Structures are given as structure tokens and as C-alpha cells.
Amino acid sequence: MLLIAILLLGSVIGFNIIKQKKIAEYMANLPEPSYPVTIKTVQNQDWTPVIQAIGFIEPYQGVMLSTESNGVIKKINFESGIEAKKGQVLLTLDSSVEEANLKSAQARLPAAKAKFLRYQDLYRKRSLSKESFDEAEAAYFSLAADIESLKAQINRRTIKAPFSGTVGIRNVYLGQYLQPGTDIVRIEDTNIMRLRFTVPQTQISKISLHQKIEINVDAYPQHVFAGSITAIEPAVSVQSGLIQVEADIPNTDGKLRSGMFARANVLLPVKHDQIVIPQTAITYALYGDSVYVVKKEDGVERVKQAIVKIGARKKDKVRILSGLKKGDIIVTSGQVRLSNEAKVHVVQSDAANPPAEIPML
Numbered sequence: 001m002l003l004i005a006i007l008l009l010g011s012v013i014g015f016n017i018i019k020q021k022k023i024a025e026y027m028a029n030l031p032e033p034s035y036p037v038t039i040k041t042v043q044n045q046d047w048t049p050v051i052q053a054i055g056f057i058e059p060y061q062g063v064m065l066s067t068e069s070n071g072v073i074k075k076i077n078f079e080s081g082i083e084a085k086k087g088q089v090l091l092t093l094d095s096s097v098e099e100a101n102l103k104s105a106q107a108r109l110p111a112a113k114a115k116f117l118r119y120q121d122l123y124r125k126r127s128l129s130k131e132s133f134d135e136a137e138a139a140y141f142s143l144a145a146d147i148e149s150l151k152a153q154i155n156r157r158t159i160k161a162p163f164s165g166t167v168g169i170r171n172v173y174l175g176q177y178l179q180p181g182t183d184i185v186r187i188e189d190t191n192i193m194r195l196r197f198t199v200p201q202t203q204i205s206k207i208s209l210h211q212k213i214e215i216n217v218d219a220y221p222q223h224v225f226a227g228s229i230t231a232i233e234p235a236v237s238v239q240s241g242l243i244q245v246e247a248d249i250p251n252t253d254g255k256l257r258s259g260m261f262a263r264a265n266v267l268l269p270v271k272h273d274q275i276v277i278p279q280t281a282i283t284y285a286l287y288g289d290s291v292y293v294v295k296k297e298d299g300v301e302r303v304k305q306a307i308v309k310i311g312a313r314k315k316d317k318v319r320i321l322s323g324l325k326k327g328d329i330i331v332t333s334g335q336v337r338l339s340n341e342a343k344v345h346v347v348q349s350d351a352a353n354p355p356a357e358i359p360m361l
Contacts, residue, residue: 036347037303037334039294040278044326047274047319049312050214050265051206053245055197057217057260060248061163062188066181068156069093073176080169084161084187091172091184093157102150109143116140165189193249193256195227197264198242206268207232213247215262225249225256229266275320281332282310282318291324292331292338294346303331305340 071093078090119136122128161167168186172178195215199207211229227249236243247264249256283290289310292303308323324330331338338344 032343034343034345035334035337037292037294037331037338037344038348039329039346040281040332042275042277042324042326042328042330044273045276047271047276049268049271050314051199051203051268053197053199053264053266055195055262055264057249057256057258057262058194058196059165059188059190059258060192060194061165062186062258063162064186065090065159065162065184067093067159067178067184068180069153070179071095071157071177073172073174073178076170076172076174078167078170078185080167080185082167084165084167086161086164088161089158090161090167091159093159093178095154095157098150098153098157102147102154105143105147105150109140109147112136112140112143159184161187163187163189188258190251190254190256190258193251193258194230195247195249195262195264196244197247198237198240198244199266201236201241201243204236204243207245207266212267213264214267215247215249215264217256217260217262219260220255223255225251275324275326276317277320277324277330278332279313279316279318281330281335282308283335292335293324294329294331294344301344301346302341303338303344 073091074094075092076090077088077092078084084090116136116139119128119133123130123133165187166189168188170185171183172185178184195213207229209229209232213227213229215225215227216223217225227247229245230248231246233244245266277291281291283292283305288307290305290307293306294301294303296302306323306328309321311319311321313319331344334344334347
């Protein structure tokens with residue numbers, strides 16, 4: 001029985017030894033794995049540095065019309081959304097009382113003027129006292145001033161377009177009683193829009209008047225609007241260290257609306273012959289950023305990790321300051337399983353290409 005136990009135990013141990021040996025032989029004879037990657041050849045190209053900023057679109061001119069006087073709306077001369085000309089009458093309040101008082105004053109004006117001229121002639125001939133002449137003069141000029149005051153009151157009850165522009169949606173109705181300051185309608189001149197944004201004081205030396213900018217808005221993600229800087233605040237904010245900048249953007253097609261959130265790029269002088277690669281090619285790590293470069297050795301494609309120094313980013317591109325040269329073949333996708341000297345093979349894939357439209361969540 002002891003001999004049988006020893007034979008059984010020996011056979012189990014021998015089987016495991018043979019099994020491990022065969023597994024080791026199989027693993028040693030396995031072919032080297034090859035990982036699929038997409039590649040891109042590095043080429044020199046022009047790079048336009050930018051200063052990135054954000055801001056809100058404002059109209060060249062825009063105001064909410066209201067009234068200085070209270071009264072009942074007598075006439076509305078516009079419809080929502082029309083194009084109004086400067087000086088066009090938009091709304092009239094009832095001014096029948098003021099008009100009646102104006103007619104009364106105008107009716108008394110000729111008599112007061114004639115009396116003033118008559119007393120003036122008598123005073124020159126020394127046939128009238130200075131007191132009587134002064135009273136006639138004061139009565140005449142006071143009545144003339146009252147007429148001007150009544151005309152001004154009537155004019156204030158007539159709401160006119162202060163400039164040419166697009167009228168918004170009216171907030172009042174015919175026959176409505178208005179209090180002073182009641183919002184009537186908004187009017188905006190949208191032929192040229194303005195963008196106000198801020199830049200750090202460290203960038204002041206890079207901006208100037210008439211410098212070109214490009215802006216993007218979420219409503220038209222594929223459209224780039226061009227403009228130029230028209231004003232720079234003379235003082236830097238003490239609290240934030242930022243300086244305000246204003247730019248004008250032509251809006252002849254009417255796409256831009258006031259209040260839109262916009263991303264601005266202030267264009268700096270172009271740098272020629274720069275190394276620019278897709279951001280997907282960069283492997284970011286605490287010890288440094290790197291790129292896998294494809295090398296062909298003995299007919300086999302392998303990768304080597306190259307430490308790079310990256311500069312500014314723009315959309316899906318990044319400028320490389322050092323670590324790559326023209327003609328290098330870099331890996332743009334598939335880096336997750338790679339290491340130095342890993343064997344790779346090139347495949348065609350559009351996974352790294354940005355989609356035409358961002359999918360909705």
C-alpha cells in the first residue's frame with residue numbers, strides 16, 4: 001500500500017512537471033503580439049497663435065423705449081419686428097389737454113406781442129413808464145415760453161425711434177394707461193455687433209487696436225465670425241488683474257443676436273514651419289507628455305516613446321515645441337496597450353476624427 005501511494009504521488013508530481021514544461025515551451029514559441037494603430041506623418045505647417053477669451057454679444061446701439069409722461073395710448077404706429085428709421089413715430093399718448101392749452105396760448109400770443117411792441121415804441125418816446133414796459137415785455141416772453149413748454153410736453157408724449165434699427169416685440173396695447181418708465185418696445189441696431197471681453201494683463205503687449213479676432217457662438221458651431229478690436233480699456237482692474245477689450249463684428253446676415261455667449265480668439269502673428277499634431281496622439285502623464293513614434297526595424301514596425309514639450313492648443317490640434325521633427329510617423333490612436341519596442345501594424349480608422357455634429361446626451 002505504501003508503494004502504491006508513492007507511485008501515485010510520484011505520477012501526479014511528474015505529470016505537473018511535464019505540464020509546466022510544455023506550457024513554458026508553448027509560451028516561448030508563441031508569436032510576438034502586434035497591436036493595431038492609426039498613424040500620421042508629421043509635417044511642418046503654419047500656426048496662428050491666439051489669445052482665447054469669452055464674452056457676450058452686444059448691439060452697436062440698443063435701448064428699451066419708455067415714456068417720460070403718464071397717459072393713455074392714443075395710437076400705435078408699428079408692428080413687432082419691423083425695421084424702423086431714425087425719427088419714425090412709433091407710439092403717441094393722448095395729449096388733447098396739452099394741445100388745447102397750446103391753442104389757447106397761441107391765440108393770446110399776437111395780442112401780447114402787439115402790446116409789447118406798442119409799449120416799446122411809447123417807452124422810447126418817453127411816453128410810458130419803465131414799470132409798464134417791463135410788465136408788457138415779461139407778459140409777452142412768458143407767454144412765448146409757455147407755448148414752447150406745451151410743445152415740449154406734447155413732443156414728450158410722442159415716442160420716436162432714436163436711431164434706425166430692428167424693433168422687437170411690443171409690450172403695450174392701444175388704450176393702455178402708461179406710467180413714466182413703462183417698457184414699450186426694444187429697438188436695436190444690429191448691422192454691427194460688439195463683443196466685450198477681458199484678457200490678462202500679461203497679454204496686454206500682444207493686443208492692439210484694429211487687431212483681427214474670430215468668434216464662435218453655439219447657435220452656429222461651424223461658422224466663424226470675423227471682427228477687429230475697436231477699444232481697449234486704459235486701466236487694468238486692480239481686483240482681478242484683467243483689462244477690458246471691445247471688438248466690432250459685422251452682422252450683415254443678421255445671425256448674431258445680443259446676449260449670445262461667444263468664444264473669441266484674438267489672432268496673433270503667424271508662426272511658420274511649426275510641428276502641429278492631433279491632440280489624440282499625446283499621452284499625458286505626471287512624469288511628462290509623450291508620443292509614440294513608429295520605426296521600421298528589420299521589416300518589422302515597432303514604436304518608441306518620445307517625450308515632447310507641448311505648446312498652445314487649438315480645437316483638436318496641438319503645437320509641439322520639442323521632441324518631434326518633420327517626417328516622423330506618430331501613432332494617433334491605439335496607444336493604450338503600447339509600450340517601448342512594441343510591435344504594431346497600421347489600420348484604417350476614423351474613430352479619432354471629430355464628428356460633424358456633437359451628439360446630444
